[in-house]
Amino acid sequence: MSELHPSIARVTERIVERSKGTRERYLELMEREGDAHADRNTALPCSNLAHGFAAMGEDKDSIAAQRGPNIGIVSAYNDTISSHQPFGAYPPLMKVWAREAGATAQVAGCTPAMCDGVTQGADGMELSLFSRDVIALSTAVGLSHAMYDAVAMLGMCDKIVPGLLIGGLRFGYLPTLFFSAGAMPTGIPNKEKQRVRQLYAEGKATRAELLASESASYHAPGVCTFYGTANSNLMMLDLMGLTLPGSAFINPGTPLRQALTRAGVHRLAQITRGGNQYRPLAQCVDEKAVVNAAVGLLATGGSTNHAIHVPAFARAAGIQIDWSDMAELSHAVPLLARVYPNGASDVNMFQAAGGLGFVVRELLDAGLVHRDVMTVCGDDLSAYAQEPWLDGEQLAWRDPGASGDETILRGTANPFQPDGGMRLLQGNLGRAVFKTSAVDPSRWTVEAPCLVFDSQAAVAQAFAAGELDRDVVVVVRFQGPRANGMPELHKLTPVLGVVQDRGYKVALVTDGRMSGASGKVPAAIHVSPEALEKDGAWGSLALLRDGDVVRVSAEDGTLSTTADLTGREPAPMREVELGTGRELFGMFRNFADEAERGASAMLAEGGL
Template sequence: MTLDSTIAKVTARIEARSRTTRAAYLDRIARTAEAGPARAHLSCGNQAHAYAASGPDKAGLAEGAAPNLGIVTAYNDMLSAHQPFETYPALIREAARRAGGSAQVAGGVPAMCDGVTQGQPGMELSLFSRDVIALAAGVALSHNCYDAALYLGVCDKIVPGLVIAAATFGHLPAVFLPAGPMTSGLPNEEKSRIRRQFAAGEIDRAALMQAEMASYHGPGTCTFYGTANSNQMLMEFMGLHLPGASFVNPGTPLREALTIAGAERALAITALGKDFRPAGHILDARAFVNGMVGLMATGGSTNLVMHLPAMARAAGVLIEPEDFAEISAVTPLMARVYPNGLADVNHFHAAGGLGFMIGELLEAGLLHPDVKTVAGDGLHHYTQEPQLDGNRLVWREGARETLNDRILRPVSAPFQSSGGLRALSGNLGRAVIKVSAVADEHRQIEAPARIFADQYAVQAAFRAGEFTQDCIIVVRFQGPRANGMPELHMLTPLLGVLLGRGLKVALVTDGRMSGASGKVPAAIHVSPEAAEGGPLARLRDGDRLRLDATRGTLDVLDADLDSRAPIEADLSANASGLGRELFAAFRANVGPATSGASVVV
């Protein structure tokens, strides 16, 4: 199929914008790759330190003729999604030995769970953990002993941080190995209903806790379509996973076979072989455009609107908000997965999943087919699905028709004609909104502003019964410079309650919402942020605002903001406690949300 004209135009614009930075990046990784296998240049003392504990792999490592994999792992056993990684290194080492190579754990990176830190001070470290992960992975790979890297990570900031590292070490091939989603538990809509009941004071905490434990009940990724599962989608659309690897449950024979196959594939694509596939060549403008299309087609997490520019910048590719907006306008929404529907990712996978979706989008000309991937040349590999034929892993053609059109639909009959995310701009700045779960009648709202300094003040006003009229709730000083840009997920249930009471309500913030944000219109990532003296810092209670997700606008209607001095908030309470004091330099030097809110790229 011919490539869609808008996809072609946006890609060409990104390539033109990135010409200088991309050329410098490719030159840098080419010079590193041309130096040859790193171990050949290490002194004998260097090598002895690197191989001292490698047991049966010592001789092969010393000879330097066989490929050596560096494993960068985000394992910890507090994150359900990362607990399965405990057993991966041993599995990978054994697979590498059978294939004539070796593997070493190069290093570990931190992995925090936003589900644990939601509404807590630790959430103010969450966004910055992405850059820490990139830095930690860089330290791990700086030993320069590896011919390819395997990245073990799943969740919110972990995969973006690892991709930044993979791009920075772009002279090395990179294969990402997921752990898969936990099996389905309490239905997501039931969990949401119980949360709303608790927010309204209709049930006690014991009932809430029982529901939460029934939802998050075992190893694997949370099953709703938030940032973690959006990450997994992205790795397939961008060609960094093996085809069909994203949504296979942990602890299954197929999951183990995919982990072994990932190690074998990484060994096959090093510079020592005949199919060298460095990560920097895979991570080009076309791959990032394919990722954006996948984000829109699935109604994925708003967090990726920040992470994708940061990931791309590490590879010399420059993405702007208008790129997301134009891609969204031509990409149909093909999936309904909670919070955009009742299904979870296991149901989505069973209905045909990413293989069906990629096949449909390729046929419609909405994806670049001619990309490099870890599986081979061309995105068509990702229309296949892995299966076990006895003990042998094979890939067969995936579903060509949806198996449940309430969850997954073809391009010809989508849930809506455009994607799940929209860019907003106006005299309040630039923002993004997720509309895939927002009903048409809620996509435009004009109402007076109620202004708050944090989500706890909103909760207090809710409990005091103050929200009795239509309003747009503004929560400012929540951006990366102010307090690290925590997710404001605690607001989701109470905003849903207000919507359920028949009020017209919306949220405007320079902070983030969860990747599971849904039914209430929320203009988030507003930039410039209030802490930089942006327009939000000049708003007052009662100013009339208009949020129009259909037109893509965000404005104050009846106030001359230029005539007002910006409010300066007291942020001292956010400067210390639970490690926040360690991140002062991050808050002082972070870039704007529109370019990824990053410190390192």
């Protein structure tokens, strides 16, 4: 058994020390809450109980008599998000499988679930990040009925898993298991999709041709097959032990997918307070689990969105992790996977090459993750170093063996690159994240005069006018959480990719987000503090002017300008647009924290 890598140990110890007070208060709260809700018959008056099981049909008597645990299902089902469409069929089946295990199950509540892929570049994107907070609040509303002994979370994408996790952690005395619906089957190659997008940006492909290309990529139920935020979510759930081992990417509608869902329901019935395998969420999500999630993210080249989400859900458990911690982990953790946008292959090919079982085994053997963590399956992460399969009709797990394709998946002895591909940049323009794993090393440093914009549309107009055909650092400001909800700026990738392909040095600097699907163009993102003022202080991006020389360097960790910003007046920010419900989210914008602390309006020191 390998000793823990000293960097992993050091970062974990630092997080434990930093979080000592807040974590202790969180665990004390969960213990009190768990004791108060241990027995439904004493926690809830008879009238309340009767309301809670009135519509439960054949399960009514079992719930009333507490003959077995009652599982609360929190679902993010809808038909608009391809990955969540399969969840519509889950609750009726889960009720049957709960009965098999001597339990009952009822839908506790449903949360909203929006897709950044649908809202990219549209007004709805300004609601996207704060949908995570709404999902957390919706989860809390459902679980507040206090009818449940365990929780089944149905959700996979973008803000949905972090939101479910934040909400669930406030009921951390309940065992909680996350269920995936799996990845959609492979469509057209991702490089072909990217090629058509760039042709369209240059006016060389029609809208009909673009739509045909996109429809051939996003073509069926299941998670989009690129390794973006959604699939990074599923990876982290595995690394934290909050789902059945290796269940992340198994395709919807397959016998193996159904067997995993059934087994997950059975497992939930076994780990409630009434048995001898009690595994409350609050104990599963500890400092070691959070570090494991971050390591998994770095080892697989996952989404930069999790530089925001990991600090947010950690804080919901009283744990404080920051970008310096993640950057130090990145220096120690090698890149083991090349999955689009970090490579040409998709998650189905990654799964076929060995998948997460291979990754976890390699990380454990190298001492790069904590083995001794409480998971929904046991007190050791080793179960997650396996892959699920069907032995006839019987669900089983096995060692994934050697990599099936070393262009996709490699071991720690021969990684794609020696570090995890996340760099912390800092300087007189603030702190930012740079994802090196998707960018050619020759482009890790760009120093050039900047052009400053306040919107994606303005960048597109400048591109169409030929104003970007130069060495340039494109600054897109007033895109932070307080300014307009911190939308993803994924529409910029094809445009800036064209400029780069024309032979110019180009980089992006923004206080907004970039999708987990971003890559190719060097980008300093999530700049913190954001441009919009807080407590009378403006972010440095608000002081930049066209022509100021800006340096973006992942090689020396620099985000700076040679311009003297002293005494400059901040640029005025355009008013937040009304419509598409954006006016309803003013409270979230007004109280949002910095990106490095999770960009949440409701997270405060010590939890929520």
